[in-house]
Amino acid sequence: MDYAVPLAIAVIAIIFIVRSIKVVPQQHAWVKERLGRYAGTLTPGLNFLIPFVDRIAYKHSLKEIPLDVPSQVCITRDNTQLTVDGILYFQVTDPMRASYGSSNYIMAVTQLAQTSLRSVIGKLELDKTFEERDMINAQVVSAIDEAALNWGVKVLRYEIKDLTPPSEILRAMQAQITAEREKRALIAASEGRRQEQINIATGEREAFIARSEGEKQAAINKAQGEAAAITTVAEATGQALERVATAIRQPGGEQAVQLKVAERAVDAYSKVATDSKTTLVIPSNMTEVSGLIASAMKMVQVGKSS
Incomplete structure (x- = not known):
């Protein structure tokens, strides 16, 4: 009996110490309540509580959290159904608001991402949805981030993972792509033939010009040669006649x-x-x-x- 009281006091002291000392990990925030009211946020490291008066009501991770947004069916501006799924990246920036601003901020962010995505895709035609993914992602982030401020959450980015139209649309799109490729191939072939004809005509013209220039130069050379020959013969004849005349004058x-x-x-x-x-x-x-x-x-x- 003499050891019961000290033992009880020691147990109570250990309980008090355990309940009063809290170690918060890095990149975490714990919300403290005192008698049911918000009493502050515990930061990473060693923290002290008043036993049986203070309690840890909420624990939040301050790391970037990837959230898989379930796939849903969206209607485009031209009344085409698209099955869209994506992934959302967010981060808790205000632990107090994340605790008391919404009963479940993860579900709230997920639902808002889906409704925002349906709204953005409803303003676009089918072809634009495949071309404007970056714009869709940016508008979804902007719409969610504005509302998520009241929940203590910062939306960092949203990425569409997949856009799946109905099978009939897929077949039509494939046929369109095939037709476009065949059209480009025909255009390329016709351009090649056109360039070939241009090259042939240019080569023939240059060859004709070269031949005519050669014939012209040959005619000039021939005329100059004949003129030189006539001149030479005339000079030789003149010299011969002069010699004959000189010889005749001799005795x-x-x-x-x-x-x-x-x-x-x-x-x-x-x-x-x-x-x-x-x-x-x-x-x-x-x-x-x-x-x-x-x-x-x-x-x-x-x-x-x-």
């Missing part, structure tokens, strides 16, 4: 010319006589040959006197 030049003319005449008669197909008519008077030579010499003398 015995006229006799040499007479001899040369006579040789040419005899040579011409001999060539004609050797041709079996040619009929040779010999002058009855051979003095005509000498007359021919005299005429040639007369022309030479005229040229000499001039």
Whole structure:
């Protein structure tokens, strides 16, 4: 009996100590109530309570919480049904409001996310819902965040996980995509053929121009060559005539010319006589040959006197 009282006192003291000392983990907040009324928020670390007067009413995690929003059917602006599900990320920023602002802030945030999503999708046509995911996410976050302030919750972001239209719409969309791809393929092929024809025409035109330029240059070169040849022949003939004229003026030049003319005449008669197909008519008077030579010499003398 002597040990009962001290033992009882020790047990009561341990109970008091246990109930008065609270250690809050990091990134957590505990709401304290004193006689049923809000009396403060315990921060991470060592905290003290008044036993049997204070109690921990709510415990909140201050970490970012991912919340899976159940899938639901939404109606688009063009009366098409879409099955949409997403995920919401939020964080408790005010433990007191999270405790007393709503009886269940998680359910409240979930329901508000669903109603906001239906409202946003109802303003868009089917095609836009697939193109404007970022806009839909942003509008859902904006709508939830405004209302969630009273619940001590901060909505960080919302992400649509899946948009599933009815099977009939899916088949129609697939057919449309196939048609668009075939159209692009036909356009690409026609553009390729068009470019090919342009390249061929350009090549033929350039080849024709090159050939005409070559022919032009060849004609110019040929004309220049013929002109140079004529000039050379004329100069050579002129020089030969000058030499002949000079030789004629020398003593015995006229006799040499007479001899040369006579040789040419005899040579011409001999060539004609050797041709079996040619009929040779010999002058009855051979003095005509000498007359021919005299005429040639007369022309030479005229040229000499001039």
